Amino acid sequence: VPRALSVFLIAALFAAATAPAQTLDAPYVPTPHNVVDAMLELAKVGPRDFVVDLGSGDGRIVIAAAKRYGARGFGVDLDAGLVHTARREARRQGVADRVEFHARNLFITDISQATVLTTYLYPRINLQLRPRIFAELAPGTRVVSHEFDFGTWPPDAKITVPVPDKPYGPPRSDVLLWIVPANAAGRWQWELPSPDGPIVYEARFRQTFQMLKGEVRAGGRQVRVETARLSGASIALVLLEDRAVGTVRHELTGTIEGDSLRGTARTAGASINWRAQRVARGEIDIEAAAAGPAPAAHP
């Protein structure tokens, strides 16, 4: 062996032996195949999706997304042996052109490409990921977790799947889905026609995760907000406005893009374009405590 090479080999061996071992933040427990199927179905994975699995193990989630639904994606895992297995399995299953696996720490992985993010990690890890999900993922991105929640962020859907030979706990697994919401917080303005001429509406939305609370005024007068719902970038409002002729019901649906909102306003059976503009931007509250029972009154 040439001297330069042997020096290099010895140095490499020494580096490997003395490098701090990267400790796993969660042990390797593969998601059973029927739970993988349930995760991908709940997220409605399709050929246009890019699936990112954080802590990808043998790669089964990303591989199934590619094989069954034509998606693309990647997985990362700290365990290089598992990454090797995942790559080999992707080749064997004929999806190596659509998926990649990297030996990488999930905490330094760029997740911004994901349209579907999957996890089977401890709640503590999910909680650390939560601010990044809101900061880095586009509205409408689906987050699917096997078993564990994201703290006080309520899931948009949850199903339970039987797992007869589960290695821990009861013989079933929860599958939870969250849809990353757009930021709708702040003050919005728009105009709608009325028999007496256009009326200016102003809404003030407070947003906790995907939950909206709104106050709306029409021409300066309070309007009742019957529904204020947000799913990804889609917003739906039902407003009840008292006018001289009686109560008028508005059904507003639209899509948020930055500080503008476009959609449809239905009033008394007639549909027109709805265009709103944000005049003051607010923040999404992503640190909120779980909504629990109201605190008991002091005696």
Ligand SMILES: C[S@@+](CC[C@H](N)C(=O)[O-])C[C@H]1O[C@@H](n2cnc3c(N)ncnc32)[C@H](O)[C@@H]1O
């Ligand atoms: C419960 S297993 C889930 C495997 C796969 N996602 C599945 O559902 O079948 C968790 C995986 O996360 C990996 N892991 C733990 N800490 C990690 C970290 N900081 N960065 C990347 N991978 C990690 C483990 O090696 C393990 O393969």
